[in-house]
Amino acid sequence: MTSPLCIGFIPLIDAAAVIVAVDKGFAADEGLDATLVREVSWSNVRDKLNIGLFDAAHLLAPVAVASSLGLGHVKVPITAPFNLGLNGNAITVSPSLHAAIISELVGDAIDPLATAQALARVVAARRRSGAEPLTFGMTFPFSTHNYQLRFWMAAGGVDPDEDVRLVVLPPPFMVDSLANGQVDGFCVGAPWNSIAVDLGVGHILHFVSEILLCAAEKVLAVRQNWAEKNPDTVARLIRAAFRAAEFIERPENRDETARILAAPDRVGVDVDVIRRTLDGRLKISSDGTTRENKRYLLLAREGAARPDPMLAACLYAQMVRWGQAELNPKTLQTAKAVFRPDLYDAAFGARAEPYKPAALTSAFTGPAFDPDDIAGYLRAFSIGRWKG
């Protein structure tokens, strides 16, 4: 038995692998005495991990990278030996913004380029009439939600820093803010999009898997120096989380998973909403329309749990595009080194997953991502803060 472990998490569906690992006893089977601590903010998770109150945490993948680069906060090198989830977010807009986008839409509402161009026309019309700029909520400055919203609207010609307002909102406040008109739309993880739809205050416009086909969303994060001192514990954690992720991905286990996650001290939302999320089958409108996407949230499928440095590089490129980070080879190296497939592989011995990263990091528009030519990649986008 190893010494007790404290694992922080935010009540979101993509914390499923850590929650199930502990609550189903997979962590205990690995000889880990793990306790889960539910947190209210990403800053808390980051800080408590940084100062050692947590041994491991469910963390926004871009925060793991930002922390390692010393962006926005103190520099604490973080190691991510396991992806807790790829994708899993959605963009939801208010019924009135949805109606405005649909009325300006040329093409299919499922096509992010068409909706982004429609958004640009809505934005232009509002500006002409002297209306307040539209406001969109996202969960953290260093978050895929921020980058996915920006990527989408910029593709249609909307400058996210000039033409609209982007504000950070804690996920539990998203739905209320949409209902009371404080925001016109948001990008957030499950279950909040579904809750907005169920309450009739929002319409899911896009799953983020339709925007960036594959983005590292949450990672299992540990401090780099802690990982170096406790390689055996890290391996046990990876195995327990992987067993949980595989368990969750099997359709026959989804009801049980949903019940575990629905507990008040875990995610604490309705079983049915959790089930829909795990199945990637979401009600997108209060009229009952559903949309299904097998890639809505990936846990263990398609090798999703293996932390590919290419995905870290992709997040770093988004940081550079939006002026959060400088572009230089050394920083890129540091960013990539946060994701540790070697630790993941070591935990399973010879059993490594087949993996095809090349197809994963493309988006609905723009060139395929090339970690060896980020400057070239970024030059393909006309809107951005990076002046290369």
Place this chain on the structure above:
Amino acid sequence: MSAEQSPKIVIVDESPIRAAILEEGLREAGYTSVVQISEMRSLLARIYAIDPDIILIDLENPSRDVLEQMFQVSRAVRRPIAMFVDQSDSASIQASVDAGVSAYIVDGLKKERIKPILDLCVSRFNAFSKLQDELERAKSALEDRKVIDRAKGILMKVKGLTEEEAYVLMRSTAMREKKKVGEIAQSILTASEMLK
């Protein structure tokens, strides 16, 4: 900077009592410019309007993430803001995280001037938690009292005991079963409810 005398401090707290306790402490210590924000809507706009040197926010407040936006390069930021805690300050951040306080400071304020404010907040926060614990204990003691009184009434009626005899019976049963009197009283209420 202009706030060399007394820095402008904002307390972001949804609990008005705790905010009042913090503010009182700060004023007693000579920090005269203190503003409370208890409404989390448009938090950033409110903070920008006040233009504080120091923001204090409870770690249990999810809106803490909203403040992170101030550290970003953005058109809304008029001057750079930094979190005062750096790597050399792990002891004070540890203390503040433990106590549930976090401090964000406008760049340019000296660390030595922050320490007493943070220490004061930590001790006030602890005082508030202690107060809350005591209140909780008093509440549950009162609950126990009510349950015991009702159970006594049942025993007196069913077994024809005096009030004192009823209490002694519950007490001795509690001792024998290594339970609290309140728990025995609750069992009596439950049983009597079932036997109705």
